[in-house]
Amino acid sequence: MRDLWLDLSATTQDAILLVALLLPGAILAALLLRGFAPGPLVRALLWRFRWANAVFALLIAISVGSGLALIAQERGLRQGTAQAADKFDMVVSAPGSELTMMLAAVFLQATDAPLLDGETYQEIATHPRVKIAAPLAFGDSYERAPVVGTIADFVTYLSDGEIEGRMWTSTFEAVAGANAPAGIGDSFVPAHGHGDSAEEGAHGDAFTVVGRLPPTGSPWDNAILIPVEAVWAVHGLADGHAPDAESRLGPPFDARYFPGTPAVVVRAESLGATYALRSEFTRDAETMAFFPGAVLSDLYRIMGDVRQAMSALTLVTQALVAISVLLGLFILSRLFRRQLALLRALGAPPRFIMAVIWSYAAALLAAGTALGIGLGYLTAAVLSRVVTARTDILVQASLGWTEMHLAAGFLSAMLVLSLVPAWSVLRAPVLSGLRS
Known part of the structure; x- marks a missing residue:
């Protein structure tokens, strides 16, 4: 029976x-x-x-x-x-609270976190089993919407390649989320910080929105994505590339000029590779690799x-x-x-x-x-x-x-x-x- x-x-x-x-x-x-x-x-x-x-x-x-x-x-x-966490297979960050970093990387909750250096990012990005290693740069906002620096491959992956308009091709272009307060053709100047404490006009460079993401059902729908180099540049840091190198956006980055990133979103070639990478990049004093899905399970x-x-x-x-x-x-x-x-x-x-x-x-x-x-x-x-x-x-x-x-x-x-x-x-x- x-x-x-x-x-x-x-x-x-x-x-x-x-x-x-x-x-x-x-x-x-x-x-x-x-x-x-x-x-x-x-x-x-x-x-x-x-x-x-x-x-x-x-x-x-x-x-x-x-x-x-x-x-x-x-x-x-x-x-x-x-x-909301479906696209985030694994996140690598400095050792700390998995929950805090999951909320920051996946749900875009503002937080202060230590940075991974250029050598660490280079090791992750050049690993033969890694397909995408997307650095994230937080800290700015526009009309309470988070402005996040990352790379074009991650934006394409996040949108499944269905971007209205086009991807950015220069440092001060942006792609807006489906519900972001800026549309294609709009220009904006990010504020430093979030919420009531944000410093309007702290960054004088204006960005132009050239694309829009489809709805994803996550906080990223309300975000504005810009090249990670732009975040570093407006804060007076190196842009991740050698001064004498050909002007470009995205990887490969030069570890010597890599300012650091609080989190790297990693997509591996397979599920088995993802588990292997988590073991490899979980190091007590250096890095913390975790699955956002596992944190959500807790x-x-x-x-x-x-x-x-x-x-x-x-x-x-x-x-x-x-x-x-x-x-x-x-x-x-x-x-x-x-x-x-x-x-x-x-x-x-x-x-x-x-x-x-x-x-x-x-x-x-x-x-x-x-x-x-x-x-x-x-x-x-x-x-x-x-x-x-x-x-x-x-x-x-x-x-x-x-x-x-x-x-x-x-x-x-x-x-x-x-x-x-x-x-x-x-x-x-x-x-x-x-x-x-």
Whole structure:
């Protein structure tokens, strides 16, 4: 049986689990409604107390929707960060914090970091198994967008060769990210630093944007990329090439005139070569080579704990909502206590009375859960836009099977618990009900 289950596709397994979660409610409906048709009476009760019913269903929807949206958002953020780091196979930097350098190199978070010297970069760039060794130079910005110095090969790799316009051909040309505050043909002067502390006009040389990258779903969409030589030049440093050498941009660089770089993004010829390079360039006192994906995995492990905490919090919240729903059903049942007592006095079977009350509760629960799913979808979409705007990481959160299972489990459990207020009505004396 276990092998048969494992042979099923993930979608089929999820669909079977969803049906299994809804099965108790379906069984209850079949048992209680067999031989009865309480629909007209239930519709009358729903319409008679429509405003109270609407508020009750809305409260259920808010509870269900908020829980679903939070869980979906965590998954969307996980997927967005993984996509943002997809192009960064390995990063080499000076020894320090892998997390700090990953945030700087992949997510362009401003940080102060020691530099790798020219000999180290030369060793990396000339390694026979290295296809791209892209030095990165940070520190400048334009209208809060980071200005990053690098080489043309890395820009081409980052864009998969789909650059609108063209690649730079001179020192003071630039390629803008998809959401950068400068378009093709615009000129700008970078500020030194980032944010409120940036020094406007610290660099007098203007750059002209000649190309634009396609969207990548990462903070690089908001960046402006320039030749690494330009970053060194505007800071009064050597440009990585000998003074008497032919004017050029990009590698090969002369180690003697290489000012240094905080990080080198490395792309190897194969996955096996990448692992070998990490071992080779991990040196305690000189260099630190790491996989951004591995650092993210550690973060995901922490986020997994957060997800479990969020799930536990959601379950606790749903339990509290369940108690509130039961109390609400008790209160709502008292609104039509006299009508039910009259039915009992006229000889209506107890199972019919239970079917009416349970169907009434089931209608409210089903409506609230369905509305909650829609509300969760809308909330997840809004939260995704907010997180994307704040982090520059493309987050596309949507409700999946996990959220559907949670909603179905809540609905099924509440349908079973709805028997309690129905049973309590039958225990109440008919005479007191008629006098209410």
